[in-house]
Amino acid sequence: MADPKAKNILIIGGGAVGAIAALNLEAGGLATVTAVLRSNFEVVNEFGYDISSCDHGVLKGWKPSQVLSAVPNLAASNLPPYDYIILTTKNIPDIPPSLPSLLLPSLSPKNTRTVLLLLQNGLNIERPFHATFPTTPILSGVSLIGSTETRPGTIIQADHDRLLIGAFPSPDSTSPIAESEAATAAAEDFVRIYRAAGKTSCSHSPLVARDRWRKLVYNACLNPICAITGLDTGRIRLADNAITSLLQPAMAEIVAAAKAKGVVLDAEVIENTIHMDPLELYLSPSMLADVRKSNFLEFENLVGEPLREGTALGVPMPTLTVLYNLCKAIQWRIKVTRGMVEIPPQRKDPGN
Amino acid sequence: MADPKAKNILIIGGGAVGAIAALNLEAGGLATVTAVLRSNFEVVNEFGYDISSCDHGVLKGWKPSQVLSAVPNLAASNLPPYDYIILTTKNIPDIPPSLPSLLLPSLSPKNTRTVLLLLQNGLNIERPFHATFPTTPILSGVSLIGSTETRPGTIIQADHDRLLIGAFPSPDSTSPIAESEAATAAAEDFVRIYRAAGKTSCSHSPLVARDRWRKLVYNACLNPICAITGLDTGRIRLADNAITSLLQPAMAEIVAAAKAKGVVLDAEVIENTIHMDPLELYLSPSMLADVRKSNFLEFENLVGEPLREGTALGVPMPTLTVLYNLCKAIQWRIKVTRGMVEIPPQRKDPGN
Numbered sequence: 001m002a003d004p005k006a007k008n009i010l011i012i013g014g015g016a017v018g019a020i021a022a023l024n025l026e027a028g029g030l031a032t033v034t035a036v037l038r039s040n041f042e043v044v045n046e047f048g049y050d051i052s053s054c055d056h057g058v059l060k061g062w063k064p065s066q067v068l069s070a071v072p073n074l075a076a077s078n079l080p081p082y083d084y085i086i087l088t089t090k091n092i093p094d095i096p097p098s099l100p101s102l103l104l105p106s107l108s109p110k111n112t113r114t115v116l117l118l119l120q121n122g123l124n125i126e127r128p129f130h131a132t133f134p135t136t137p138i139l140s141g142v143s144l145i146g147s148t149e150t151r152p153g154t155i156i157q158a159d160h161d162r163l164l165i166g167a168f169p170s171p172d173s174t175s176p177i178a179e180s181e182a183a184t185a186a187a188e189d190f191v192r193i194y195r196a197a198g199k200t201s202c203s204h205s206p207l208v209a210r211d212r213w214r215k216l217v218y219n220a221c222l223n224p225i226c227a228i229t230g231l232d233t234g235r236i237r238l239a240d241n242a243i244t245s246l247l248q249p250a251m252a253e254i255v256a257a258a259k260a261k262g263v264v265l266d267a268e269v270i271e272n273t274i275h276m277d278p279l280e281l282y283l284s285p286s287m288l289a290d291v292r293k294s295n296f297l298e299f300e301n302l303v304g305e306p307l308r309e310g311t312a313l314g315v316p317m318p319t320l321t322v323l324y325n326l327c328k329a330i331q332w333r334i335k336v337t338r339g340m341v342e343i344p345p346q347r348k349d350p351g352n
Numbered sequence: 353m354a355d356p357k358a359k360n361i362l363i364i365g366g367g368a369v370g371a372i373a374a375l376n377l378e379a380g381g382l383a384t385v386t387a388v389l390r391s392n393f394e395v396v397n398e399f400g401y402d403i404s405s406c407d408h409g410v411l412k413g414w415k416p417s418q419v420l421s422a423v424p425n426l427a428a429s430n431l432p433p434y435d436y437i438i439l440t441t442k443n444i445p446d447i448p449p450s451l452p453s454l455l456l457p458s459l460s461p462k463n464t465r466t467v468l469l470l471l472q473n474g475l476n477i478e479r480p481f482h483a484t485f486p487t488t489p490i491l492s493g494v495s496l497i498g499s500t501e502t503r504p505g506t507i508i509q510a511d512h513d514r515l516l517i518g519a520f521p522s523p524d525s526t527s528p529i530a531e532s533e534a535a536t537a538a539a540e541d542f543v544r545i546y547r548a549a550g551k552t553s554c555s556h557s558p559l560v561a562r563d564r565w566r567k568l569v570y571n572a573c574l575n576p577i578c579a580i581t582g583l584d585t586g587r588i589r590l591a592d593n594a595i596t597s598l599l600q601p602a603m604a605e606i607v608a609a610a611k612a613k614g615v616v617l618d619a620e621v622i623e624n625t626i627h628m629d630p631l632e633l634y635l636s637p638s639m640l641a642d643v644r645k646s647n648f649l650e651f652e653n654l655v656g657e658p659l660r661e662g663t664a665l666g667v668p669m670p671t672l673t674v675l676y677n678l679c680k681a682i683q684w685r686i687k688v689t690r691g692m693v694e695i696p697p698q699r700k701d702p703g704n
Binding site: 225228229230231234235236238239240241242245246278279280281282318319321322323325326328329330331332333336341343344345346347 | 577580581582583586587588590591592593594597598630631632633634670671673674675677678680681682683684685688693695696697698699
């Protein structure tokens with residue numbers, strides 16, 4: 001199926017976003033995908049994915065070219081570098097191991113050949129990768145897909161795959177948004193490969209900062225507010241005053257922080273984001289799903305970084321501040337639940 | 353056991369606070385207590401309370417003089433007015449029925465004879481009672497007891513009963529803290545009755561506003577923060593930065609609001625309140641216990657009223673604002689859980 005000149009692509013993370021990316025890339029015929037899975041490895045390795053996709057139709061037992069349970073060690077197996085490594089995992093820098101350290105078996109710190117694509121949410125996610133892989137071109141992927149893994153290996157993609165690809169500015173760049181020529185070429189090359197299947201909307205969008213801040217209007221606000229209140233994106237809109245007292249103030253702070261960073265978001269972004277998910281689908285954003293399963297929250301890059309960026313520039317962000325600190329306390333609770341933190345034993349009640 | 357001149361006292365609410373109050377009043381011999389119970393009526397009516405109290409010792413099957421499942425209708429049963437009616441229920445003005453309406457069978461709107469004691473937390477709780485019973489003397493009871501109902505009818509009192517009794521200023525009073533002579537007399541009379549058992553510390557404290565604001569340092573801050581994060585009063589102190597990022601800012605806002613209202617709290621109140629509960633008991637404050645059981649949160653008088661009072665006087669209260677609005681959203685979720693709010697039916701996922 002794949003072109004002999006097909007790109008070798010390693011996708012790390014085969015959940016709701018990674019599985020559809022893998023499927024779409026292989027459907028285009030210009031890529032051979034190796035997927036590294038964790039929680040769903042056993043199921044997918046044995047039975048493949050069951051995918052019900054508004055872009056690709058219904059597939060039973062579909063598998064990418066190769067399925068692995070760990071990042072391959074290229075040196076040990078004498079394999080060439082990948083053309084692209086795509087990260088689609090959640091980004092939880094406060095919980096070890098770090099993602100850059102996880103990549104080391106497949107990516108040399110002196111790499112210039114492999115292009116890294118961070119298909120992940122949040123701000124400043126490229127920084128630890130720039131630190132570990134200073135010569136690696138790093139692309140930004142902002143996905144607007146509506147896709148969930150309802151149980152391990154079963155993916156329901158209800159909303160179209162729309163992907164914005166740009167290049168993160170290198171750390172020594174003087175412009176916060178300018179791409180290098182090489183990075184632009186890599187971005188456009190990836191867009192070409194991703195569009196080959198003809199099923200999705202993927203475009204080169206050099207305004208990485210704008211794309212990321214725009215998505216933060218959802219991810220820094222709706223996402224933690226739903227997680228903290230236990231309400232999904234439909235119910236939070238029905239709850240007493242939650243739109244005016246929580247969503248709009250939080251979102252206005254993100255819009256103001258973006259503006260302070262030179263990113264002007266369109267005037268309707270707040271109302272559009274509040275009403276983005278169809279109300280009556282009662283969709284749970286990722287952090288709400290995570291808190292329900294006592295999974296770690298992806299809050300540092302989604303809430304913490306925009307908060308730090310905005311406050312450093314003098315933007316008042318009182319709502320985000322409280323949301324961030326509540327997320328941090330909830331994250332600590334999850335660490336205790338998962339045995340990562342030890343606390344003093346409970347003393348018996350001295351009542352008797 | 354009771355003196356023939358014993359006061360007739362109706363206690364509404366026989367949970368952790370009401371049961372100990374009933375026990376202590378009858379132990380003093382100067383009161384005959386009728387208790388109106390709700391969730392634990394069946395158990396207590398049949399078997400009595402099992403009480404393990406640091407003040408009163410261990411009692412098996414103890415009952416107040418009379419146990420009822422509803423507020424008695426004095427007119428219908430030709431009974432005289434009570435000397436005191438004590439409310440020890442939670443105060444949830446956003447959920448009907450209102451407490452004043454609940455009292456009507458036992459208290460005439462033209463009453464001048466019965467003294468009403470609100471042994472409940474929060475600010476401005478007397479207002480709806482003043483509106484319904486404009487001529488009734490209303491006392492404030494601020495309890496510093498450590499007592500929990502571990503299951504219906506089983507009470508563990510781990511920390512001493514310390515009760516501050518004062519008179520709420522009448523709505524037309526020019527001074528926000530001055531008591532009328534009649535109210536002072538009622539407060540001192542109640543203190544005498546409550547101290548008769550010689551087991552507890554009960555005193556007349558005319559500074560109702562000060563006592564209530566001081567307790568709000570716990571109840572407007574620790575209480576909702578624990579409820580929202582799912583952490584008890586021990587764990588919240590261990591959690592990453594929660595003391596400095598959540599507890600101290602929220603408490604400082606309450607101290608500032610109190611000050612704007614003319615109530616100067618002592619300098620150590622914040623640190624003392626943070627460390628009030630012994631860490632290793634990992635005690636759950638009331639709102640955390642409530643949210644775990646999907647019981648309604650007592651947040652309007654504990655968080656909402658101090659927030660409204662402070663902001664009306666120009667005190668910046670960004671932390672309390674967010675905590676209040678999150679509580680409101682969580683309360684709405686509990687309303688949905690309890691079938692009090694109907695929401696549009698879920699639409700099937702359009703993914704297929």
